[in-house]
Amino acid sequence: MKSPETFHSIDLDTIDGMTVLHALSDPVRLEIVRQLAGCSGSSDLKCGQIELPVTKSTASHHLKTLYEAGMLAAREQGTSKYVRLRRDELDERFPGLLDSVLRATAIAG
Amino acid sequence: MKSPETFHSIDLDTIDGMTVLHALSDPVRLEIVRQLAGCSGSSDLKCGQIELPVTKSTASHHLKTLYEAGMLAAREQGTSKYVRLRRDELDERFPGLLDSVLRATAIAG
DNA sequence: ATTATTGTTCGATGGTTGTCAAACAATGGG
């Protein structure tokens, strides 16, 4: 059994606002973010537990996009992978952005 | 000389958050929004006065996209067309969204 | 009338990207 690893993510300073915005403009990725934002209890989710209307390869692609946009932190454990939304870090760099986007798209969107 | 018309725009209630988000995720359109947000004095601009790194046909296309996303109000006068950012209306429907997006993309983006 | 200005529309094109299936890699369990 492989030992659990800590979360890793890209450097905060390299996060680009346009990239984040573009990442959020896809409905599947927005749904990922929404589910991660909703699990305030455990704060992270196993990739496979995020329910999406696409195949796992597509889901993997979107998770990669979000990770490379700097929005997710990830941790591997065994064959599984856990991801977490970088709420505080995102809010520090882009104040109010995540909340307003989630609120804006919550309305019939 | 044709008489000046009042501003027109699409219904506030039909504005979709995802559509707005997608509209903002293009650099040219974001630049349009930024220039319109910056002209607080006159509050509106003639389309041709918005300086963009694209041809006028492309600019027209982007302005149409922003208009149909509900973000712009427009007014025709002669052969000219004036556009205005619907700041207050957008902020009423999507509180904080526009400001946070403009702030997020202002940083090196 | 003729010409200039302003913006839209059309057709074409190239790039981006969301999507899937299939193959692959890595780990865990029996």
Next chain:
DNA sequence: CCCATTGTTTGACAACCATCGAACAATAAT
């Protein structure tokens, strides 16, 4: 060992879309 689980990668494909040039429409100016 063998097989199941989990996620990634690759290749292919289709859809979307930003872009341009050229043609067009509408108004203004001379």
